[in-house]
Amino acid sequence: MSQITLVVPFLLPLPEFAPDLVRALQAPALSALLGRTSNAARSGQQHPNALPHESWLARELGLAQDGRPAFAAAAMRGFGLDPADDAWFIVNPAHVQIARSHLMLGDLRQLGLREDEGRALFEAARPLCDEIGHPLLYGDAGTWFLRAGDWVDVDPATPDTVVGMDLTDFVPRGQAALAFRKLQNEVQMAWHTHPVNAAGRVPVNSFWLWGASRASARKNGQLAAVSAPGWISGLSDPIWDGFDRLDTLYGNDATLIVGSLAEAALAADWGTWLLQVQELEQQLFAPLLGALTQGRIKSLRIVASSREGLAEFTTTAMAQRKFWRRPTLEALT
Known part of the structure; x- marks a missing residue:
């Protein structure tokens, strides 16, 4: 039983x-x-x-780091990717919407990216990541992985924590966070006129980075x-x-x-x-x-x-x- x-x-x-x-x-x-x-x-x-269930799952699976979920390396292995000896983030293409007085992250589930669409956006973002020494790897249409390197201490919230909230309260801070936001701005510009966003759908106009973990996390x-x-x-x-x-x-x-x-x-x-x-x-x-x-x-x-x-x-x-x-x-x- x-x-x-x-x-x-x-x-x-x-x-x-x-x-x-x-x-x-x-x-x-x-x-x-x-x-x-x-x-x-x-x-x-x-x-x-x-969110509470995310923290619970991290503890249950042995993937909590300093009390926060650290899922990236284990999730990479599930997609057949090798985290080698480095630290990685989960990266999700996202839609950021303008509310009356602030910016909000939309629910990632509503994007509904097909594999060809996710791959096309990934290929547009990948050279920008490679250029600054943070390689981007592909998992599926909505799940990618970014080498953390010296950004490993950036601690963004999980996407579902942020949905519907004021993004100002969740903006990463510190020297590494400035470099991250610069990359985010460059990717946003690359995607602004991308064909995937020209099809009358909810635009993929940003990405969310979270869940950092080292390769040793299993x-x-x-x-x-x-x-x-x-x-x-x-x-x-x-x-x-x-x-x-x-x-x-x-x-x-x-x-x-x-x-x-x-x-x-x-x-x-x-x-x-x-x-x-x-x-x-x-x-x-x-x-x-x-x-x-x-x-x-x-x-x-x-x-x-x-x-x-x-x-x-x-x-x-x-x-x-x-x-x-x-x-x-x-x-x-």
Whole structure:
């Protein structure tokens, strides 16, 4: 029998919306999993430049450095790239939008870059990086890697931390940061009239750099992922299109991260969030509850998060037999 850890970022709605959303959810399997537990714990944001689930994942995989996520080198290996003996950043092409009084980073998921588009933008930026001694390597359309060199102490926030926030609060500072911003400006100019941005789409007008790690950082454990951004794909062993392979986890200890709620939650699109949780109820929570009660899983740990905090719930077949405990979604509030 296996111990499954299920990580669902943004399964916790923001507190001001949580009571109404929980009342609207019809999720008996999730109610049983959260209401009949053998252990539960809560924590707040662990690092100002990372969301709670990102910090948790970094600790779980052994990829935390000074308390911050340091995913780059491990993600590179997942894309078949060799970090050699250097330090690297994750680089994501991005859209920066102008709000009424400040600049904001758009959700990277909304860019929807095809491989040919991502490769074309990469090739436009690569010579500028090579020129200053910071080679740029290609992972996938939205996930690249930049040699950190003497910029390794620059500590930008993760992209999802910054989405919808005032970029002024997250601008890297210091001597290395000035060189980074100069490169960013040169890449922005190279992309300004690029054919990829001439197709009437949301323009890719900047990039975001984060997740610095040295080559010595190596991932612990196994990770599977569904609906996850490119950097998680680099850390994952199987990448699933859906949940039809869920039963392959049974019999082994495994961690599964499900990222399908992130885009709606970051946009505060709670109607879509409700629909997506209902889909997870049918495709994920109900099958896991069945496997648990049938004895195919020894225990299930659910790691749920929001922008502000994280909650862990562990349940077992024995806990599910405690009929006097009412199934409830109150733990989401």
